[in-house]
Amino acid sequence: MFAVTILGNNSAIPTLDRHPTAQIVTCNDQLLLVDCGEGTQLQMARYKIKRSRLRYIFISHLHGDHYFGLIGLLNSLSLLGRTETLTVFAPPELETILLLQLECSGTTLQFQLQFVPLTAENQGVILEDKDLCVSFFPTRHRIPCYGFIFEVQKRKRKIIPEQTRAYEIPAAYFSKLQEGADYQRKDGLLVKNDWVTLPPLPGKRYVYCADTMYTEELLPHAEKADLLYHETTYLHNLAERAAERYHSTSVQAATLALNADAKRLIIGHFSSKYSDLEPFLEESRPVFENTDLAEEGVTYLI
Amino acid sequence: MFAVTILGNNSAIPTLDRHPTAQIVTCNDQLLLVDCGEGTQLQMARYKIKRSRLRYIFISHLHGDHYFGLIGLLNSLSLLGRTETLTVFAPPELETILLLQLECSGTTLQFQLQFVPLTAENQGVILEDKDLCVSFFPTRHRIPCYGFIFEVQKRKRKIIPEQTRAYEIPAAYFSKLQEGADYQRKDGLLVKNDWVTLPPLPGKRYVYCADTMYTEELLPHAEKADLLYHETTYLHNLAERAAERYHSTSVQAATLALNADAKRLIIGHFSSKYSDLEPFLEESRPVFENTDLAEEGVTYLI
Structure with a gap:
């Protein structure tokens, strides 16, 4: 099984029915968490995701709606008796923040927390195990931000x-x-x-573009993705505001999917100003038909 | 109006129906937030608490279940256009944590954030305005932790x-x-x-004892409280574990209320191991009859 489950599809201000960004990538028997906005541990409980099966966490950037839920999740895992190492791939400052929070609360986690810093200089493959290869690439955002490519290894001839x-x-x-x-x-x-x-068949690829303004620099990474996630904070009439804030619109996400020759697109990170999300589909599908909303609680097979 | 609304009544590990500690004290037209566990901003939305009316935030101590929701709340307030100063009363390390998080995300809040450090040395009155006087006192917990006394000023003869x-x-x-x-x-x-x-009638007092093991050092602060909040992380058969972890039991909370000659007691901070909370009442009421569970979404008039 290779799939992604959406835990949060909203941008910065959470609402009662839309949460900040978090996704679970399932690859056979392992779970990977991609971003971890406030409330992610509750969203995992809501959708019956087994926290204990997490081994790797990927944080795209240090805007709070992508990581404020991490410290609470780590605390809970420790209180629940986890002893297995957990690896966090994130911009390097996150380690400083988390260690400071642990120190101030006098907390010693019951498991080893391993940090792998993401920087523009070391982009490329960061994880390779029997099933999965993960690499990362920079997006264009207001602060350093990275997308991730999850590729299932098909090693058998x-x-x-x-x-x-x-x-x-x-x-x-x-x-x-x-x-x-x-x-x-x-x-x-x-x-x-x-x-x-x-020779083995090529592996399937899920490409997560995190937060970004529209840029064709992403094309080589998104090329022929089996599933592409691209943010659409705004509808296209706010393209100017989107660019100012280093975010993207519905039409831009679909254009990227089209130009990258992706097989399927899911869109998310909707501004909380929108209560109806259908217009995002209405604007995206004429450009790239195989588009769906990233809906919370829904698992998309890759 | 002088009242407290419970937003979270659970201890460290949140569940889908019980959240970490947060309370809103309403005093006439102002709202004060007391502790701010993860998800507090959503709990405020759920119970229609107007975030914009917040002026003061009190953080008892730096265990995560009492403050992890604060940074997200501050971000949202700023994004929602707040410009009015917000004052946070908290152990001094919280300022370092929040400023680091704001710096790493390149965030400049649109309002002034003022910190008032709480330390054992400066205990006493920290806020006095036309309606309200707030003071703080140390409790006995694993790390420095403070309780708060909210007293409505009756200034009119x-x-x-x-x-x-x-x-x-x-x-x-x-x-x-x-x-x-x-x-x-x-x-x-x-x-x-x-x-x-x-002379003016004496003001009404709400005494919030935060996290604490049972200690009669709290009696002078809790004395004759109109409403007393005391934690009851465990039922009384786990009194030993409670003491080891600097927490209290149902019977201990009720005993404190009895010895302090309080008028009414609400209990909370329940361990997530308990799904049924009735036993907490069954153990507390024989000791101090006027006890209620601190239920989320419920407003207790003082």
Whole structure:
């Protein structure tokens, strides 16, 4: 399973039914949290997300609506008995803030909190494990801000059944073939792996563009994304205000998805001035049809 | 009107129906916020509390469940266009934390944020205006923690109607009498104020004991409170755990109210391990009958 669940789709001022930014990326048995606005721990409870399964947290930037819920979540995890290491990928100042808050409350977390600083200089791959590869890239925002690319690793080569039959390779050996091994037959013939398998299929990619103004600098990162998340703080009649505040409009998000040749777009980070979100779809879909609102509590398969 | 509205009655780990500590004290036309756990701004929206009417915020101590919601509230107030000064009474480290968070997000609040540090050395009256006097006192907790006394000022002296009639003082002069003025009659007689008025009635007092283990050091502060708030993190069978963690039990809260000769007690800061709160009342009321649960969304008149 590779999917994203929206916990918050609003911009800075939370409302009773729209929360600040937070998303859960599920990749097989692991959960990754992407941004963590105030109230995220309650949103996780509301949507039955198992806090204990979190291993990695990604914070795009230090505007409060993207991280004010983190310190409370860390405290709760510790009180609930977590002992497993938790890794936070974030702009480096976040470590200073969190450590100061822990110190002032005399709190020692019961688990190790590991920080990986995100800076413009070290952009690229930050996490690679058996299932998943995560990289990050800068967006254009008022303060340093980063988007993330989550790519499921498809490491297994694909068996060609006619070929394995032709070379009489026993099925018990297939898992080794999928990992790239050759096969030594009893008659002395060495069956090369690439005679009987095909390279792994490319992995699926979820691209999270965080907060950003419209910029084609994002295109190489968003290119051919299976799912693209792009903010749409404003409708397009406020394009000027959007640019002033380093945010984007409905039409701009859809234009980016179109130009990046993405498969699907979800839009969020709506200004709390809008109570009806349908106009965002009405403006986006004529530009990029496969657009949906990022709705809280909804899981989007990738 | 003098009243307290409960916004959060839970201890550290929030649940979907119980939030971390926050209370609104209403005194005539002003609102005071007492502690500000994560999600307080949403609780204010839920219970239709006008954020714009806040002038003073009191933070008892720097455990997160008492202040993690403050930075988000300040941000929202600024985004909503507040320009009026807001004063925060809190342990001094809070200023460092908030200023660091504002700096990292490149935020300049649109209003002046004034800090008044609370320390064991400067305990006593911290605020006095036409309606209200607020003082603070230390409680016994794992880190420095302070309780607050909110006392409505009754500054007007009470007219004795028979006496004002006897001295033939015109009703138009009564407001001056209530403020303590003497009355000069045309026949030359100076009517002394205390011939025709009585001293102001004593003001009503709400005493908020924040987080604390049971200690009779609180008695002088809680004495004869019209309304006393005392935490009851645990039921009494966990008295040992309560003491270890510098918290109190149901029976201890009631005992304090009894010994302080308080008029009424509300209890809160319940551990999230308890889903049923009735046992807290069952244990408290035999000791101090006029006890109620501090229920979220409920306003208690003082």
